[in-house]
Amino acid sequence: MFRKILIANRGEIAIRVIRACRLMGIPNVAVYSDADRAALHVRMADQAYNIGPAAPTQSYLVMDKIIEVAHKAGADAIHPGYGFLAENWQFARKVEQAGLTFIGPPSESIRVLGDKLEARKLAVAARVPVVPGGPVNASELKKAEVLAEECGYPVLVKAVAGGGGKGMRVVESAAGLEKAVASSGNEARSAFGDDRVFIEKCIVRPRHIEIQVACDNFGNAVYLGERECSIQRRHQKLVEEAPSVFVDQDLRARMGKVAVEAVKAAGYVNVGTVEFLVDANKDFYFLEVNTRLQVEHPVTELVTGIDLVHEQIAIAAGERLSFTQDDIKIQGHAIECRICAEDASNNFIPSAGTVLSYAEPSGPGVRVDSGIKEGSEVPPYYDSLVAKLITYGADRGSAIKRMKQALAEYRVAGFVTNLPFHNLVMDTDAFVKGDLSTSFIQDNYPDGVIHPEPTQDMLEAAAIAAALAVYRESKRMRQVGKCDNKSTGRWKQQGLLAGVEKLQGGSW
């Protein structure tokens, strides 16, 4: 097993890996940017090294610096988390070349699967169903038209390079194709220096369903059921669950087998996720392979009882999978809400700030993977995800009810969160019925996300709380002398200072 693991990440996922290290008795090393000096992952790690200024390009993305720290701290393995360098094959290769273990797949698997065209070729060769389509140069309009015709409208036009839905366009009919190809090509050229675009059949109102796989170095490969991640904004997931209401045992087995074939074809080792689009007829199409731990891995952990981060580390250390396909039983239902610093009612605009007050829900069926606590900073430089709230129940209904209860117990003050959005989703008929698609948000909140009006009862209680605070404070002030340290109007003081001052000055 490893001597020491360096965690090349921040926030909740760094803490998730720290906990896995603790479980396995492996010392761990955190890294942090200047903005994260007091961050929770630094507090929880055994050791921590500063790796530069706040901007990711000067800290969390600086490969050589991270490898240098690994050497300095005596780490022999690096866990990349998700995001940042997690799917960067060059980083994985550098780690390998430095004589360290990259806790993830071989760099070559990352490279192949990270290239959309290569990954697609590989999938086709492994008889994995793919969305009809292909690449063209942005200038070859004729070729594009033929291709689009073959796929059948509506089609999707997107950059070959890059990812995450950048410059993606839906074209409803032949009339719109030229403009879409030109603009996608332009954007792709300026963003990636490669103006090739990919044209593919647009699957209408698809579900986003992904299969978790795990492969060891001995040729064992197992699928661990699916996750449904259809609720997205800006192509980023917000709510995930396992299992999917849409997937029966037969479909699960078929998708699972295909997923295993797909990763095997790429020489894949470690845990990974094969993403599919599934249409209303339960036909499924290969989307891509995420060659890392997913944000939403906890829902799979809860329904399978398997600790995926533990498994990642064990596989990377050369151990065999601790389970076979037959051992995998899906039990109960788990839902994850990504708690983000963003205002869902205002087009999901990100927020930032100091955590003035923080209380996590707890109790039966509730798991919180958080990157913050009271007093933490949410810096404006990184992803808006601050925590994940996961609930588990014997069935989907209980998991939803537990989520509602847990959301009501969750208190975050200091910046805007999407807690009210999740509350709204849990109350939305389509969600409760399991009627999901990647256009869930547009379909169900066509006028934008509008949080429900608070009840009159709540409004009055809040008004009374505010008035009482003022009343009690003014009374207190009248009783306080001019220069009395012990009972100086702290609340008033706070009223005059900014909210942040509160924590800096008085969080004892």
Place this chain on the structure above:
Amino acid sequence: MFRKILIANRGEIAIRVIRACRLMGIPNVAVYSDADRAALHVRMADQAYNIGPAAPTQSYLVMDKIIEVAHKAGADAIHPGYGFLAENWQFARKVEQAGLTFIGPPSESIRVLGDKLEARKLAVAARVPVVPGGPVNASELKKAEVLAEECGYPVLVKAVAGGGGKGMRVVESAAGLEKAVASSGNEARSAFGDDRVFIEKCIVRPRHIEIQVACDNFGNAVYLGERECSIQRRHQKLVEEAPSVFVDQDLRARMGKVAVEAVKAAGYVNVGTVEFLVDANKDFYFLEVNTRLQVEHPVTELVTGIDLVHEQIAIAAGERLSFTQDDIKIQGHAIECRICAEDASNNFIPSAGTVLSYAEPSGPGVRVDSGIKEGSEVPPYYDSLVAKLITYGADRGSAIKRMKQALAEYRVAGFVTNLPFHNLVMDTDAFVKGDLSTSFIQDNYPDGVIHPEPTQDMLEAAAIAAALAVYRESKRMRQVGKCDNKSTGRWKQQGLLAGVEKLQGGSW
């Protein structure tokens, strides 16, 4: 379903029931004594009523007052939690007579099973194995001698009335019997007004293993596996787990069937627990039936996926069990540590105080059922249990490792806790091997519980933290003017005031 449920309890169990009510959409009402005015269960409840002074006999034990509040608040059911009135058949009867539902078994079942002699008779009639023995009057020494001889020494002498091990004595040979019977009889007379004593065979180094059962009003009765609760002090459990390493599938089925027979014989409805002593030969002996929810119910919830409080409420509302015996599968392993305000290294002396700082562990496989948060009071009037930490893993080894990790993350300042004791247990060979018995603490810590010495590294870090605190504070004081509200030496101030002042004066 019920219109509204009143919870006749406090602390973590009141909160556990509040959460179950939330899950089921049932409004809830808390009650509180003067000492619990600001308690967490009051904060979390929909409504709350004061029921009197701090002393339990003037608040949580006053049956009529509680029933009156139930009427006033419009509750139609009462959940008693555990302790206080939970196993008081007269309270259950009063609740029934008041036209309300007692969320628990019928008062008659409580009465029968609460009477040791009647319960034993019932068990014998139902062919449940019992420990050989019987009752005698304290004055009938001859009869006592014959009985003890029949049982075989060592024997146990205890009061027929009462419970919880009061006045219990082990007699190694005939020579010690007279004295033991006399003192037990005396104590029993002064405590319960009944000097009958019970003499029974003393099972040497037994394990305490109990079976969770659930019965509905339609004759369905199911056992939900066992819990091992051998680690006890003063006959109170400290660490519990499910399943027991000692129980195989065959023994589980045999004990389960016997447990179901035992409660059926008492006309039992609702969830309950049948306690057994199990000797080294895996022979088991009926101990008693706990006619209520157990403190340690979460371990069963984690390995079966069944929400026992939900089940309690549903059964009381006249619903059928939501599962059959065949549905019950034991998956994984769960351990519970009772977090108590007590000093294990000083003979488990209870502590009390204000929670100055509080941080719960979280993350995968960790559940916390807590009755406190930062700022809470732990009053000296009630049970020392303040929270329960429960971990879950695929196997016992992972559950233990998670527990160690979670214990390290748990921070409670303001009073002494038994967190270090639990840490010690998790590191004790006998525990790791599963070599448990009710004399675990005496056997493994014969010189009392001695917490391991901190490492030199930790001592030095703590010393540096203390010196730096003094250094920085003195520097700050030098910079501060004589009458400057904004930067008055708060830390110093706090140094002069008592610890409690800190929270009263400045917990913003």
Place this chain on the structure above:
Amino acid sequence: MKYLVTIEGREVAVEIADNGEGYNVKVNGRSVEAEVVGNPSSTKALLMLDNRSYDTEVFSSNGDLMVFLHGLEFDCNVEDERLVAIRKVAGAAAGGHAPELKAPMPGLVVKLLRQVGGQVRKGDPLVVVEAMKMENELKSPADGTIKEIKAETGKPVDKGTVLVTISPPE
């Protein structure tokens, strides 16, 4: 003491009298039995209203109060009767100040979409701020006329900086 609380665009009249043990509270004229548990110097207080339990936390922010209650956040403006009277004489809007668009996060102002004097409706985009690698359209908090634009293109802004103020419609 009588207070006028402006909360979520609505006005709630709250009257408070200390009765020694607790408070006699009238909300919009209706009597409520109120008890507050918690030190006056703490932001956290447990409010018992007719035996209903409300676990509240109140922060002060730029003269207004933020009330946290059951996971929801309410911005409140509290005026005592004296202030209300003065304001009414002056004919000013409730809440004591004109609606403002504030930066919800630190960022860079990249575009101003409207000009002073323009009519806007609640939800109209006014300013684009780049933050967290995204361009974010900030929207008008109220109907009215743009009174002042404090934001400048190309300038960084802190969280809470007032970017635009709006005069309510006559």
Place this chain on the structure above:
Amino acid sequence: MKYLVTIEGREVAVEIADNGEGYNVKVNGRSVEAEVVGNPSSTKALLMLDNRSYDTEVFSSNGDLMVFLHGLEFDCNVEDERLVAIRKVAGAAAGGHAPELKAPMPGLVVKLLRQVGGQVRKGDPLVVVEAMKMENELKSPADGTIKEIKAETGKPVDKGTVLVTISPPE
């Protein structure tokens, strides 16, 4: 500045110098690179010692400091070099004061088990206090001679009340 920290019965010498960015710390003469993250007025501070992370919380309690670290609690007495010198001249015991038995919880003193002048060993029961419906034997915190018994039978005591003081053995 040089400090002598008495912790868990051991003495640790800590020398601190502010270097502007962090602190140069020597512990028992050995140099340590130290960084403290957190406001001086807060009880909570993240301590980085040679890149090792220690999340600490320091409370003051009756003149001593309580340090919480990785779930453990340490009682510390901190003296600066001036105080140490004065004490050494006076020949007093380390830690600044005689060992004391304090009430760990509020309760009622029901029995005094020893008398002034008696020799005691660490762990010997000295006083019985009834609390939480149990009789609790409180034990001597140190070896020595009983100097003073402040507890009185039948009297209630608060948490932290000094019940007995011990003179260390010569």
